[in-house]
Amino acid sequence: MPAWVKGASTDMDTAIAAAAELLGAARTPVIAGLNAEVSAIRAAYDLAGRVGASLDTLGAAGTYAELGALSRSGAMTSTPAEVVGRADAVLVVGAKPWSTELTGRILEARPSRGRAAGAERALMALGTGAPQAALTVPAEGGLLPGLALLRAHLRGHLAEASPTADLARTLAASLYVAVLYDPAEVGEMGVETIQGLVIDLNETTRAFSLAVPGETQDRAVVPVAAWTTGQAPRTGFGRRVPEHDPWRFDAARQVAAGEADAALWLASVPAPAPGWLSRIPSIALVGDASPEAAEVVIAVGVPGRDLGGVLWNETRGALTYWPARAGGAVAADLPSAASVLSRLTDHLAGRSDTAC
Amino acid sequence: MLSVIRGGRVVDPTASRDGVGDVWIEDGQIVDAPGREPDRVIDAAGCVVMAGGVEVHSHIAGGNVITSRLLLPDLYVSEAAPEGHPFAHAGGAAAWIGATYARMGYTTAVEPAMPPTHALGTQLELADIPLLDRGALTVMGNDDHLLTLLRDGEGANAVRDLVALNVATSRGLGVKCINAGGASAFKDGALKLSLDDEIPCYGLSTRRIMGSLLDAVEALKVPHPLHVHCNNLGLPGADDSFIATLDAAEGRRIHFAHAQFYAYGVTDDGKGFRSAAERIVRAIADNPQATLDIGQVVFGQTVTVSLDILRQFGGRKGAKPRKWVLNAGDAEGGGVVPFLYRPKGPTSSLQWAIGLEIMLLSPDPERTILTTDHPNGGPFTQYPRIIHLLMDRGEREREIATLPGVVGERSGLPGIEREYTLSEIAQLTRSGPAKLLGLADRGHLRVGARADVAVYRDDPNRTAMFTAAKLVLKDGVPIVEDGEVVEWRAGRTLSLSLDSDKAMARRTDTYLTDRFGTGLDSFTVPDEAFDAPTFEAVPCRV
Numbered sequence: 001m002p003a004w005v006k007g008a009s010t011d012m013d014t015a016i017a018a019a020a021e022l023l024g025a026a027r028t029p030v031i032a033g034l035n036a037e038v039s040a041i042r043a044a045y046d047l048a049g050r051v052g053a054s055l056d057t058l059g060a061a062g063t064y065a066e067l068g069a070l071s072r073s074g075a076m077t078s079t080p081a082e083v084v085g086r087a088d089a090v091l092v093v094g095a096k097p098w099s100t101e102l103t104g105r106i107l108e109a110r111p112s113r114g115r116a117a118g119a120e121r122a123l124m125a126l127g128t129g130a131p132q133a134a135l136t137v138p139a140e141g142g143l144l145p146g147l148a149l150l151r152a153h154l155r156g157h158l159a160e161a162s163p164t165a166d167l168a169r170t171l172a173a174s175l176y177v178a179v180l181y182d183p184a185e186v187g188e189m190g191v192e193t194i195q196g197l198v199i200d201l202n203e204t205t206r207a208f209s210l211a212v213p214g215e216t217q218d219r220a221v222v223p224v225a226a227w228t229t230g231q232a233p234r235t236g237f238g239r240r241v242p243e244h245d246p247w248r249f250d251a252a253r254q255v256a257a258g259e260a261d262a263a264l265w266l267a268s269v270p271a272p273a274p275g276w277l278s279r280i281p282s283i284a285l286v287g288d289a290s291p292e293a294a295e296v297v298i299a300v301g302v303p304g305r306d307l308g309g310v311l312w313n314e315t316r317g318a319l320t321y322w323p324a325r326a327g328g329a330v331a332a333d334l335p336s337a338a339s340v341l342s343r344l345t346d347h348l349a350g351r352s353d354t355a356c
Numbered sequence: 357m358l359s360v361i362r363g364g365r366v367v368d369p370t371a372s373r374d375g376v377g378d379v380w381i382e383d384g385q386i387v388d389a390p391g392r393e394p395d396r397v398i399d400a401a402g403c404v405v406m407a408g409g410v411e412v413h414s415h416i417a418g419g420n421v422i423t424s425r426l427l428l429p430d431l432y433v434s435e436a437a438p439e440g441h442p443f444a445h446a447g448g449a450a451a452w453i454g455a456t457y458a459r460m461g462y463t464t465a466v467e468p469a470m471p472p473t474h475a476l477g478t479q480l481e482l483a484d485i486p487l488l489d490r491g492a493l494t495v496m497g498n499d500d501h502l503l504t505l506l507r508d509g510e511g512a513n514a515v516r517d518l519v520a521l522n523v524a525t526s527r528g529l530g531v532k533c534i535n536a537g538g539a540s541a542f543k544d545g546a547l548k549l550s551l552d553d554e555i556p557c558y559g560l561s562t563r564r565i566m567g568s569l570l571d572a573v574e575a576l577k578v579p580h581p582l583h584v585h586c587n588n589l590g591l592p593g594a595d596d597s598f599i600a601t602l603d604a605a606e607g608r609r610i611h612f613a614h615a616q617f618y619a620y621g622v623t624d625d626g627k628g629f630r631s632a633a634e635r636i637v638r639a640i641a642d643n644p645q646a647t648l649d650i651g652q653v654v655f656g657q658t659v660t661v662s663l664d665i666l667r668q669f670g671g672r673k674g675a676k677p678r679k680w681v682l683n684a685g686d687a688e689g690g691g692v693v694p695f696l697y698r699p700k701g702p703t704s705s706l707q708w709a710i711g712l713e714i715m716l717l718s719p720d721p722e723r724t725i726l727t728t729d730h731p732n733g734g735p736f737t738q739y740p741r742i743i744h745l746l747m748d749r750g751e752r753e754r755e756i757a758t759l760p761g762v763v764g765e766r767s768g769l770p771g772i773e774r775e776y777t778l779s780e781i782a783q784l785t786r787s788g789p790a791k792l793l794g795l796a797d798r799g800h801l802r803v804g805a806r807a808d809v810a811v812y813r814d815d816p817n818r819t820a821m822f823t824a825a826k827l828v829l830k831d832g833v834p835i836v837e838d839g840e841v842v843e844w845r846a847g848r849t850l851s852l853s854l855d856s857d858k859a860m861a862r863r864t865d866t867y868l869t870d871r872f873g874t875g876l877d878s879f880t881v882p883d884e885a886f887d888a889p890t891f892e893a894v895p896c897r898v
Contacts, residue, residue, distance in 0.1 A: 049442025
C-alpha cells in the first residue's frame, strides 16, 4: 500500500491523517483532476460539499468549449456507432480527429443502416487534410473563419465558386452528415458554429455533430456533476451552495491568483499532474504513484486494471463498468480512490464550520 | 419495534377505509393491532394518514435529464445545504428530487425512459436519489436490432427473448415504447408518423412494433403493462392517434403515458384544438385493461425532455428560451426543448384545463393517474396544487376566472362540479400507480404492506397540506418530520426478476460487437458498479 508524506514512505493511516490535516488547515481548498472512476468522482464531490472545496477537471478546456456552446445555443448530436453505421458524408474539422480510433472506424466502414445504407462514404476535411479525404478545404485563416464561411455558404449568404462552396453543396446533398471535431481544438465559438451549421442542414436533410473522445474522464464527470449538484462541473462549495462558475473555479487560475491554499489532485486513471500542484500544499491520489507527486501521496488502484470501476467508454459513448484486469494488482494492495476520499471526509466531517 | 400511528383519519381506498383509526407498524410492515403496548406512539389526531405516494412517470434520471441541466443551468435555484446532506438543496439534483418527493409524502418513483444503451448511467443516477425506492422502464421500439428482427419476419418468441434480455441487462422494472419507429424514421428523413405509416428501411409500422412489444410483455408476464407513448404527441388530432393506438392494442393490457398531450381534438375550422377529454375518458372507461397517466400542464417555465426525437425536432422552433438539444442516439436518443407554459396564455390554459378535465371526468381514478410527466408538463412539485384544484371547486373557479375564455369555449372544465375526495386522491396517487406497476406491497395500508406511510395535517389549503407532510415513514422509519428530512437513508431500486435466453444473449453479443465495437458486457448494470447494495428484485406475474 504505497503512500508517502514529504517524499518519505509511510503507512496508509499516517498518510490519511497528514492529508486530512493539510486539507483541514486550508481555507480555500481545490480538488482537481477528477480523472477517475465514477465512485471516486462521487466521493470527491461529497468531500468538496462537506469541506467547502471547489472542483475542477483535467479536460476542462474541451469540456468548456462544449458546455459553453451548449448552454448558449444548444446542439444536435449523434453517437459513434450511429455515425459509423449511417453517415454517407463525414466532415472532419481540424487536425485532432484524424488521430482518433473513431475516425479509423469510420474510415473502415460504409453506411450499413438507414437510408444511406450501401452508399459510398464521402470523407471531407476542413483545416487539415488527410490522404483519405475526398475534398479538403484548407481554412488558412483558421478553423473558426473556415467554419463561418461554410455556414454562410450553407445559408445562401455566399455563393461564389470556391472549395468551401463545393463542400457546402456536397453536405447539403447528403442523406446523413456527421461533423467530427475536437472541442478543445475548435474552441467554444467553433463548437457553436458547428452546431449552427448542423442545425441549418437539418432544414433539408439529416446532419449531426460528433465530438471526438478526449483523453480524460471529463465525460464521466459531467453527468455525475449534473446529477449531484444540478449543474456542470467547475463548482465551488465555499458558500455552502453549489456554485457553477467556469472562470472562478479554474484551479490553475485560483492557484496563480493566490486564492487556493491547498489542493487535492485526483487521477486514479494516471495522467500528468499540472505544474501548479507543486506551488501549494498538495495531496495526490493517483494511480502509478511516485513519491514526489505531492506533499502527501497515496497510491490508489487504477480502475479497469487494478480494480473494477465505472468509466467513460469512448467506443460506445456511455458510462460502462470495467472489471479489474486479470493479472492486475491484488485489490488489497491498492485502495480505491473512493475509499481514501471517504476516509478523508470522515476525518474532516467536524470541520464544516470553517467554510464561510 | 412496534409503532402505532394513532387517531388519524386513515384513508385507504383499497380497504374501503376512510375514518379515524390506528395504523400499526412492526419491522417495516403494516401489522394487525397485536394486543400489546407499542414501543412508539405517533399522535395523528387532526391528520390524514395515507400510504406513501407512488410516482409512475417522472423524468428524474438519465441522459435527457442531464442534458436539461447543462442546457438550462438557471432553471433551478440552489440553496444552502441542510444538515446531513451536502446536495439536498441543490436545485434539480438527485438529492433534491428525493427530498422534495419525500416531503410531499411520496416514497416510490419511476423514471419512465431508460435507453438500454445508457442503462448503467441512468441506474447510477437513480441510485443517488435518496429516500425513495426507484425504478426505471426499459425503452424499446426504435432499436435496429429489434426492427431488423421484425423486418426479417422472426417470430414472437425471438421478440420476447430480446425484450427479456434488454430488461434483464438494463435491470428495468418494465417496458416502454416511445413513438415506436419514430426516431428511426426521423433519422431517415421523416417528420411525421402515424400508426400505420411505413417506417423507412424496415417496412414496419408503429402498429406492428408496438403489437410485438405488447405480446412480449404479456408472454413474459411483466407486471407493468407496456407503457406507451403514442405517435403525434401534442398535435391537434392526437386524440385520433390515442384511440387508434387503444384499438390496436386489441384488448391487451396497455398504459398510456401523459394522455393530456393527446386529448386534443381538431377544431371545426381545422386550425386549432379543443378538449377531447370526454372521448379519452370514455375510451378508458370502456377498456378496463387500459390505464393512463395525465401529464398535467402547469403554468411557468420548464423544459421538455423526451426520447421522441421526431416530436422534439418538430417542436424545436417553439423553444423558449430559444435553444435546444437533439441527440439522435443509438436508438431513440433524446430531445431537450425548453418551454414556457405562458401564464394565462390561451394554448397553455386550454392544456391546463384538459388535464384537469380528464381527471374530473374519470369514473375510475385508479386508472387515470396523476402525473405532470415531470418536467414536460411542469415540475412534480406542483402535485399539491393540482390536488387542491381537484378537491376544491371554488379554488378551481377562482383560477379559471383569471384565464382566457377559451377554457370555457373549448373544454368542459368550468361546468364540472365534482370535487375529489381524499379516497379518490389516494387512488390517483397511491393505489392506482402501485397496482399499475404491479407492486402489491405498496400503495395501501392493509396488513402486510410495506410501512411507507404519509401523515398530513388535514388542512383545507390542500396545497399546503400535500407540500410538506407532517410525517413520512419509509419502511417504518421516519424520514420526514414537519416537512423536513430527518433521516437521509437510501431506498432501493426495483428491478424485474427475468431470466434471459442464452441463445439470444449470444446472438445479441455478436450483434452489439459488430455495431458498437463492444459486446453485451459493456451494456450490463453489475452490482459491483454501485457503492452500496442497490437493487431489489420484483417478481413477474404468476
